[in-house]
Amino acid sequence: MDFAGRAVIEAAQIYARADNATANNGNTTAGSPADATRPPIYKVVGIVLAITSGVFIGISFVLKKIGLLKSNDKYNEAAGEGYGYLKNAYWWGGMTLMIIGEICNFAAYMFVDAIMVTPLGALSVVITTILSAIFLKERLSFVGKVSCFLCIIGSVIIVLNAPEQSAVANIQQMQHYVIAPGFLVYAGLIVIGAAFTAFWAGPRYGKKSMLVYLSICSTIGGLSVVATQGLGSAIIAQIRGEAQFNKWFTYVLLVFVIATLLTEIIYLNKALNLFNAALVTPTYYVYFTSATIVTSAILFRGFHGTAVSITTVVMGFLVICAGVVLLQLAKSSKDVPDSAVFQGELDQVRTMAEQEEPESEPRADTIRGGAAIVRAMSRVRTKRQAEELHRMTEERMEPIGENETV
Numbered sequence: 001m002d003f004a005g006r007a008v009i010e011a012a013q014i015y016a017r018a019d020n021a022t023a024n025n026g027n028t029t030a031g032s033p034a035d036a037t038r039p040p041i042y043k044v045v046g047i048v049l050a051i052t053s054g055v056f057i058g059i060s061f062v063l064k065k066i067g068l069l070k071s072n073d074k075y076n077e078a079a080g081e082g083y084g085y086l087k088n089a090y091w092w093g094g095m096t097l098m099i100i101g102e103i104c105n106f107a108a109y110m111f112v113d114a115i116m117v118t119p120l121g122a123l124s125v126v127i128t129t130i131l132s133a134i135f136l137k138e139r140l141s142f143v144g145k146v147s148c149f150l151c152i153i154g155s156v157i158i159v160l161n162a163p164e165q166s167a168v169a170n171i172q173q174m175q176h177y178v179i180a181p182g183f184l185v186y187a188g189l190i191v192i193g194a195a196f197t198a199f200w201a202g203p204r205y206g207k208k209s210m211l212v213y214l215s216i217c218s219t220i221g222g223l224s225v226v227a228t229q230g231l232g233s234a235i236i237a238q239i240r241g242e243a244q245f246n247k248w249f250t251y252v253l254l255v256f257v258i259a260t261l262l263t264e265i266i267y268l269n270k271a272l273n274l275f276n277a278a279l280v281t282p283t284y285y286v287y288f289t290s291a292t293i294v295t296s297a298i299l300f301r302g303f304h305g306t307a308v309s310i311t312t313v314v315m316g317f318l319v320i321c322a323g324v325v326l327l328q329l330a331k332s333s334k335d336v337p338d339s340a341v342f343q344g345e346l347d348q349v350r351t352m353a354e355q356e357e358p359e360s361e362p363r364a365d366t367i368r369g370g371a372a373i374v375r376a377m378s379r380v381r382t383k384r385q386a387e388e389l390h391r392m393t394e395e396r397m398e399p400i401g402e403n404e405t406v
């Protein structure tokens with residue numbers, strides 16, 4: 001009898017453990033945030049994809065610039081006229097790398113949080129600057145070298161201190177966070193504010209301050225990237241065998257991502273067309289990345305990581321911000337001695353900031369995935385690039401004066 005009693009007790013305990021395991025699996029499917037676990041290798045894959053995206057996009061600008069220069073030399077076209085660059089392998093190589101880089105940027109959101117991917121977008125500007133100095137013999141001042149170093153150091157800090165776990169692992173968990181009252185109120189205020197700015201403030205003040213249009217694409221962009229992260233997690237969960245595309249919220253998120261991305265591109269292009277890119281790029285980077293961090297914190301009710309790691313990641317972001325601002329200043333002052341830059345006189349800084357940045361340089365559109373491709377295919381931008389590079393070709397052919405230093 002004792003043996004039979006013990007057997008019954010053991011069977012009951014086994015059944016209870018099995019029932020608890022089934023309940024836990026059900027909670028995961030239902031979308032409990034506490035159950036969002038993913039393999040640690042996902043962090044490595046996501047960071048590698050984000051860095052690869054920056055490298056490919058940075059290289060693409062150099063290749064496209066080489067292609068435009070070679071097409072000008074070969075076909076001897078008038079500035080901004082003709083499409084000889086379409087016959088150049090360098091230009092097509094650059095476009096191909098840009099598309100691959102944008103795909104890598106989107107894929108990175110599938111594996112790691114947006115606060116890891118977005119700050120690393122500045123690497124494309126650094127890569128272009130370094131490669132232009134090597135292959136196109138463009139001057140890279142001491143300030144430019146320091147700024148590139150700061151961007152790289154900030155990126156390393158972010159990579160080494162990134163949280164191990166992503167905030168969401170499937171669409172159910174993303175839905176759990178999105179429908180929370182706090183985030184719905186925040187998102188509603190952002191959408192209403194952006195609509196007010198676009199339809200009332202934009203026509204009145206859009207040409208006076210770049211912050212008008214940048215506020216729209218930055219705040220809406222913060223919502224867009226976290227939605228992209230949720231959509232990416234759904235794709236990965238589907239690949240792992242968990243049904244995701246039979247959930248209505250997946251398609252709501254897809255439509256939202258498309259709508260917000262188009263809004264970003266439209267108003268970012270307006271800002272780039274109205275104001276000097278040397279000022280727009282660092283401002284947009286800081287504004288957009290800050291909005292992404294705030295939106296992620298509100299949506300996911302904090303960050304999945306220790307206080308030390310999250311604080312360190314934010315510090316790395318601030319280091320990159322300093323590097324981006326200095327780099328844009330250095331690019332606008334290629335002909336200004338480093339000593340004049342270090343003096344920090346307001347008039348000198350203002351004069352450098354007023355220098356128009358070449359259209360062939362990576363701009364704010366490279367920071368946000370998808371925007372760079374749309375702007376790259378713009379006829380207006382391609383025509384401006386051809387005109388600038390035609391002038392560059394003519395300047396290289398001018399004879400050097402007797403007392404002129406190079």
